[in-house]
Amino acid sequence: MSSAVATVRLQSLNAGSVSSTHLAECLAVDFAALLQAVAPTLPQASMQRMRAAAGKGITQRMALAAALLREAGQGEAQHWQAHPSDSVRGWACYLIGGDAQAALTDKLQAMRPLADDAHFGVREWAWLALRSDIVAGPLEALALLQPWTQQRSRHLRRFACEALRPRGVWATHIALFKQQPGHALPLLEALADDPERYVQDSVGNWLNDAGKSQPGWVRDVCARWQSTHGSAANTYIRKRALRSLQRRTVHLGSR
Template sequence: MNSEIRNRKGARKAQDIPKEVLELLNNGQIETVNLTEWLAIAHVLLIQAVFPKLGIDQDKIDLISKEIGSQKKPSAMNTTKLVGSRLYQLYSKTENLGEILDKLSAHPSDSIRSYAPYLIGLNEKMTINEKLGQSQKLVADKHFGVREVVWMGLRPEIDKNLEESIDILSEWTNSEDENIRRFTTESTRPRGVWCKHIERLKENPEIALPILENLKSDDSKYVQDSVGNWLNDASKSKPEFVIELCERWQRESATKETAKIIKRARRTIDKK
């Protein structure tokens, strides 16, 4: 692979993606470098090229390909969820599930790795502690797409096991990895983006204080933005909680990091 492809910044429009780059992406040989490329992946071509090498049966590949093509509302996110969910359903009662999960999780293609969270999140034999633990490598993935998919794949399970999840995630806020710290708030946002709301956190945002308190002066902008977005979500149903918390944080944590979080947290409140 030449350095021009390896060091590319990525096209702004799908039609401007070079043919050679798109072929490499759809063959699972390289990662996407921006959202435009991520959205341009032809998942049928991708799984037809990669899945046989992972030991996935051709009849199952053909079945998944057919389902991708018959979607009523196709999108990159919906297709990723479809492929991951169907793989789990097809292999959940076999001895090959763990091996396939390992191969997906370690694949060079971010799109292939993005199928993996659903094999964890849907596994009925695992506790929420086991699911979160097994997902941590994906949570810390260097690629933005994988990190977004993993919190969406685990979010329904976090919602079902909210208190236990928050206990676990509050420990994750001590991680040296900003991606792991960010996951703690992004996966529990009361409203979130492209996902079902967590009703209990909309009405009782204080449940998540063990996470929020630990991140109120985090030095990572990536984490700061997520904490601010979390509180902005909460402000739409419980503005008094956010106002009181921000006022307390201003008194207790006079740092520029906390100030940035508060400004982002109050953006809906301050517009009124």
């Protein structure tokens, strides 16, 4: 992945002096080099552990970086959450998420500025870092995030939906919402006509996730919304929600 990023640019990313501009840059960052640059007093044993983890997935390395900072007494998330590097701000997310002494409500409060970060990657790390807490208590998380659907920031409204998706590319699945997605209907209803495409995509993806295990429920919701929500936003959400089910129907019909 690093070969797709210019050498000089990669040096700046690894030094922590700039933020990435796209996913390829995010994935190209050498975490060991970045950790050495931003936390040079870390023990060499910690640096060796990060170098040894180079072949692991990025979510594992994000969590490891946060753990190494915490072990070295540098685990105060506020110290890192305004750093120029989006990767370092992502470590701050994992410092918050990995705090075994904090309740989910406190973690969400601490995560708000990172969930509203200007960088797309940090906003994703913000919910991924809380995913284990959310999987462990999905109904509590749902209740805590329902008010976020009314926030002025589109980032926070999206976070409320994205953090609770039944599935997800890099995320542990939420078994309850895969089998009983109706629990989240009040949250989805609150965002059913959201004017921001960034939020609409998340709502559509949430329903598309649910459709893989509860297709009838998703079809029923979309059919009802078609008669009760006349906005262009909802039309777009419904189309996105049904895309996998429609492809499946076309595929079956072609047999």
